[in-house]
Amino acid sequence: MHVSSGHHTAVIEPWLDTEPLRMREGVEITTGAGGRTMLITPAGRYLNISPSGLAILRHLGDGMTGTELMALLAARYPKQDEQIRTILPDFLADLRRACVLNLEPLPATGTEKAARYGRLDLVKRFPLVRDPNRYAAPVAALLRRLPAWLPATLLLAVPLFALPPAVLALRSSPGSADPAVWMVVAAVAVMLAEVAVHESCHAVAMAYNRVTPKDAGVGLMLYLFPMAYVDRTDSYRHQGRFGRVLISLVGPLCDLAFAGAWAVAALNTSGDAALFFRILLGFQLLAVVANVNPLFPSDGYHALEAALGSINMRGRALTYVLHRVTRKPLPLYLRSVSGRVRAGYVFYFALSLLYTLFAAALILFNLFSLAMGLMP
Numbered sequence: 001m002h003v004s005s006g007h008h009t010a011v012i013e014p015w016l017d018t019e020p021l022r023m024r025e026g027v028e029i030t031t032g033a034g035g036r037t038m039l040i041t042p043a044g045r046y047l048n049i050s051p052s053g054l055a056i057l058r059h060l061g062d063g064m065t066g067t068e069l070m071a072l073l074a075a076r077y078p079k080q081d082e083q084i085r086t087i088l089p090d091f092l093a094d095l096r097r098a099c100v101l102n103l104e105p106l107p108a109t110g111t112e113k114a115a116r117y118g119r120l121d122l123v124k125r126f127p128l129v130r131d132p133n134r135y136a137a138p139v140a141a142l143l144r145r146l147p148a149w150l151p152a153t154l155l156l157a158v159p160l161f162a163l164p165p166a167v168l169a170l171r172s173s174p175g176s177a178d179p180a181v182w183m184v185v186a187a188v189a190v191m192l193a194e195v196a197v198h199e200s201c202h203a204v205a206m207a208y209n210r211v212t213p214k215d216a217g218v219g220l221m222l223y224l225f226p227m228a229y230v231d232r233t234d235s236y237r238h239q240g241r242f243g244r245v246l247i248s249l250v251g252p253l254c255d256l257a258f259a260g261a262w263a264v265a266a267l268n269t270s271g272d273a274a275l276f277f278r279i280l281l282g283f284q285l286l287a288v289v290a291n292v293n294p295l296f297p298s299d300g301y302h303a304l305e306a307a308l309g310s311i312n313m314r315g316r317a318l319t320y321v322l323h324r325v326t327r328k329p330l331p332l333y334l335r336s337v338s339g340r341v342r343a344g345y346v347f348y349f350a351l352s353l354l355y356t357l358f359a360a361a362l363i364l365f366n367l368f369s370l371a372m373g374l375m376p
Contacts, residue, residue, distance in 0.1 A: 027039055027042065128215075140204050155250060169281055202250060232302075244303075324346075
């Protein structure tokens with residue numbers, strides 16, 4: 001059955017007539033980032049929910065079918081009858097796709113599959129520490145004894161002190177012309193240790209903002225490259241923008257602090273030592289470039305999202321662009337956004353794509369140059 005209104009046709013699927021609808025067990029309603037009402041699925045996914053959407057969810061406890069709920073709301077709000085009958089089927093379908101309802105999720109279309117794949121955090125995780133807060137909370141408690149402005153000021157000052165010596169070190173000429181294999185191996189070992197410090201800083205920042213990290217461990221980015229991680233999903237529970245920005249940026253700022261230290265060391269040594277510190281500096285800066293890429297779920301993306309007061313900006317932008325390119329009807333949650341927001345999604349996606357190409361070229365060029373230097 002179809003219900004038409006304006007340019008959109010709502011489809012009444014058979015399950016809306018036959019299946020009693022309830023919220024899936026384990027779905028949590030909370031107030032999260034920016035004071036928004038949010039749903040947390042059993043898988044840990046955070047979803048925005050509008051006041052009207054929340055009101056509809058409250059009725060699901062009665063075990064009505066979608067058609068019965070539609071009739072109830074249309075009778076209660078007769079002036080919005082046509083709007084309810086047009087929008088509600090799509091709203092319930094979106095809830096089912098998001099695993100909020102008690103039914104099995106609906107199969108995704110090709111466009112939805114592509115958007116969902118693009119939203120994935122392509123990391124295979126192996127948790128090693130089930131309660132990182134146990135170690136981060138004491139450090140955070142010490143930091144809270146300081147004036148609130150001091151830790152933030154020190155962190156934001158890191159680029160001012162780290163970047164000038166880094167630029168000087170990169171422009172200087174080391175005494176040794178070609179790197180040795182032991183330098184690269186030692187630099188990789190140091191970088192692995194720095195990754196652990198980087199992730200520990202995220203955990204401390206979460207504890208400082210009274211948010212608990214879920215777990216920590218090691219993983220394989222793109223199922224290939226080794227990495228460490230701290231699960232920061234619950235940072236969406238923190239309502240303040242600055243706190244969420246701090247949680248995301250503290251890792252890259254830690255990397256910049258290391259880069260500044262290696263730059264100073266390179267400027268004050270000579271020969272093989274200077275070259276080794278330059279290699280460390282290069283690795284560190286390339287890691288920062290990769291880790292602020294806004295096209296992927298990086299620290300830079302999460303900081304940008306928090307600063308703009310947005311939730312799932314990347315997923316929304318990718319979904320919007322893919323649906324426009326393929327000329328498919330937009331999901332319900334994107335139909336009501338303003339033209340300004342839609343233009344912002346396109347701008348964000350285009351800029352992120354350009355940055356990705358630039359970062360990939362920069363990283364590949366430097367790795368190729370390093371490999372050529374190692375060749376006899």
